[in-house]
Amino acid sequence: MSLPSVDIRRQPRRMGETARRDAWWLKPGLTFLGFSAFIVYSTWAAFQNADYQLGNYLSPFYSPLIFGDGPHAWIEGQPEWWPALLPFSPALFILWAPGGFRFTCYYYRGAYYKSFWADPPSCAVGEWRKKFLGENSIPLILQNLHRYFLYVALLFLLILAHDAWKAMWFMGDDGVEHFGVGIGTIVLSMNVVMLSGYTLGCHSLRHLVGGVLDAFSKSPARKKAYDCVSCLNRGHQRWAWGSLFWVGFTDLYVRLCAQGTWTDWRLF
Amino acid sequence: MASVTFRIWRGDGETGEFVEYSTDITEGMVVLDAVHQVQAESANDLAVRWNCKAGKCGSCSAEVNGVPRLMCMTRMTDLPTDVPVTIEPMQAFPTLKDLVPDVSWNYEAKKQIKPFKPRTPDNEDGSWTMYQEDVDRVQEFRKCIECFLCQDVCHVLRDHHKHEEFVGPRYFVYTAALEMHPLDTEDRTEELKKAFGVGYCNITKCCTVVCPEGITITDNAIIPLKERVADTFYDPIQWLIRKATGK
Numbered sequence: 355m356s357l358p359s360v361d362i363r364r365q366p367r368r369m370g371e372t373a374r375r376d377a378w379w380l381k382p383g384l385t386f387l388g389f390s391a392f393i394v395y396s397t398w399a400a401f402q403n404a405d406y407q408l409g410n411y412l413s414p415f416y417s418p419l420i421f422g423d424g425p426h427a428w429i430e431g432q433p434e435w436w437p438a439l440l441p442f443s444p445a446l447f448i449l450w451a452p453g454g455f456r457f458t459c460y461y462y463r464g465a466y467y468k469s470f471w472a473d474p475p476s477c478a479v480g481e482w483r484k485k486f487l488g489e490n491s492i493p494l495i496l497q498n499l500h501r502y503f504l505y506v507a508l509l510f511l512l513i514l515a516h517d518a519w520k521a522m523w524f525m526g527d528d529g530v531e532h533f534g535v536g537i538g539t540i541v542l543s544m545n546v547v548m549l550s551g552y553t554l555g556c557h558s559l560r561h562l563v564g565g566v567l568d569a570f571s572k573s574p575a576r577k578k579a580y581d582c583v584s585c586l587n588r589g590h591q592r593w594a595w596g597s598l599f600w601v602g603f604t605d606l607y608v609r610l611c612a613q614g615t616w617t618d619w620r621l622f
Numbered sequence: 623m624a625s626v627t628f629r630i631w632r633g634d635g636e637t638g639e640f641v642e643y644s645t646d647i648t649e650g651m652v653v654l655d656a657v658h659q660v661q662a663e664s665a666n667d668l669a670v671r672w673n674c675k676a677g678k679c680g681s682c683s684a685e686v687n688g689v690p691r692l693m694c695m696t697r698m699t700d701l702p703t704d705v706p707v708t709i710e711p712m713q714a715f716p717t718l719k720d721l722v723p724d725v726s727w728n729y730e731a732k733k734q735i736k737p738f739k740p741r742t743p744d745n746e747d748g749s750w751t752m753y754q755e756d757v758d759r760v761q762e763f764r765k766c767i768e769c770f771l772c773q774d775v776c777h778v779l780r781d782h783h784k785h786e787e788f789v790g791p792r793y794f795v796y797t798a799a800l801e802m803h804p805l806d807t808e809d810r811t812e813e814l815k816k817a818f819g820v821g822y823c824n825i826t827k828c829c830t831v832v833c834p835e836g837i838t839i840t841d842n843a844i845i846p847l848k849e850r851v852a853d854t855f856y857d858p859i860q861w862l863i864r865k866a867t868g869k
Contacts (some may be wrong), residue, residue, distance in 0.1 A: 355813065464825035
C-alpha cells in the first residue's frame with residue numbers, strides 16, 4: 355500500500371521565508387531563551403556538588419540523594435568505583451531521569467524542534483533542512499520510549515513528595531523533630547504540586563490510564579482516570595513551563611539558603 | 623470606507639506572480655468579500671473557489687498574509703490594511719489557477735484508509751447498543767469540514783512534499799475517529815506506522831492552530847495514534863507480554 359504522488363511545481367520556501375506579518379519568531383525565540391537558561395543553570399547546579407541541602411531541605415536536583423553526605427543520603431559518601439578523573443556530583447546519578455522525561459515529552463518535542471532545530475522555525479515559515487526523517491529513524495525514533503521515562507518520573511514524584519514531608523519536620527533544640535513550616539517547606543511543597551501537574555498530565559499517561567481503550571463504558575474507573583489526566587493535559591504546556599521554572603527556583607532557594615545568602619523564615 | 627491593496631497570486635501550477643489590486647473595504651467585510659469585489663471590479667478572470675460563506679464547506683481555504691485560513695472567516699478588521707494583504711493558494715497542493723488548488727490528492731489518500739468495520743450487531747434487530755461516553759471522544763473528530771488547512775500548514779507536506787509517505791493531519795483525525803470508535807473492529811496500526819508515516823509528525827501543533835473547527839488535532843488524534851503505534855512497535859514490555867500471552 356502506498357499513498358498517491360502529487361506534482362507540486364512551486365518550490366518550498368527558503369529558511370525563514372514567509373508571508374506572515376506577525377511576530378512569528380517571538381514564541382520560538384522566547385522558548386529558546388527559556389530552555390537555554392534552564393539548561394545552563396541546571397548543568398551548572400548539577401556539577402556544584404555543594405549547597406544542595408539545608409537541614410531538612412534537599413534540592414530537587416539532588417533528590418534522591420543516592421550517594422552523598424548528610425541526613426538525606428541513601429548511601430554515605432562517593433562510590434569507590436567512580437573514576438577519579440571525572441568530577442563527582444550526586445546529581446549526575448539522577449538528573450538523566452527528569453531530563454529524559456522532559457526531552458521526550460510531546461510538548462517539549464514540538465517546542466524544541468521549532469526553537470532549536472528550526473524544523474520548522476514556526477508554522478508556515480520556510481525551513482533550512484532539505485532532508486526530513488521525522489521521528490522515524492535513530493535517534494529520534496527513541497522518543498517513542500517516553501512512557502518509560504514517565505514510569506521513573508512517577509517514582510520521582512513520590513520521592514519529592516517525601517522530601518516535602520521531611521521539609522515539615524525541623525530538628526528542635528531538644529534533639530527531637532517538631533512539625534513546622536518555613537518558606538522552604540512551601541517552596542518544596544509547591545515544587546511537588548507543579549511537577550505533579552506536569553507529570554500527571556502526560557500524554558503517555560493519558561494513553562495508559564484509558565486512552566488505549568475504545569469503549570470507556572466497560573471501565574468506569576479508567577474513564578475517570580482518563581478524564582482527570584485529560585484535564586491536566588489540556589494545560590500541559592503551562593504545567594511544563596511552570597514546573598520547569600519552579601524546580602529551578604527550588605534548587606536556587608535551597609542553594610542560597612545553604613550559602614547563607616538568603617534566610618529561610620520559619621512561619622511556625 | 624477605505625481603499626486596501628491586495629497582492630493576489632495569479633497563475634497556475636507552473637508559473638505565476640503576485641498582482642496588486644485595490645478595492646474599497648466597508649464594515650463587516652471578510653477577505654472572501656474583498657476577493658469577490660476585486661473579481662467584479664478589476665479581474666473578471668480571477669479564479670477562487672467558494673461555496674457556503676459560513677465556514678462550513680471548507681472550499682475557500684487559502685493563505686492570507688502567509689497563514690492558512692478560510693477566506694470567508696477572516697475579517698478584514700483583523701488584518702493590517704496599511705500594507706498590502708497577501709492572498710495566495712495553499713502551498714501543499716498543486717495550483718490549478720489563481721487561488722484554486724487541486725486537492726484531489728486528499729481524496730485519493732483517504733481511499734487507502736481501511737473503512738469502518740463494525741462488530742456483529744448486539745441486538746436481534748441488527749442494531750448496536752452504544753453509550754455516549756464511548757463516542758464523546760470521536761465526536762470531536764466528526765466536526766472536520768475537510769478544508770485541508772491542516773494539511774497545508776503541516777511542514778511534512780508543505781515543505782518536504784512527503785505526500786507519498788505521509789497521509790497528513792486530516793487523515794490522522796479520520797483514522798483516529800475510526801480507531802477509537804467503540805464498534806470498529808479493524809486495526810490500522812501497521813498502516814499508521816508504515817504507509818501513513820505517523821512517525822513523520824514532529825508535533826509542531828500547527829495543524830491544531832489553523833483548524834477552523836477548533837479540533838485539537840495533535841493532542842487528541844495524532845499523539846494518541848502515536849501511542850498506539852508505540853504499543854505495537856516500540857514498547858519492549860508490551861512485546862514480551864504479547865509473546866507470552868499469544869495476544
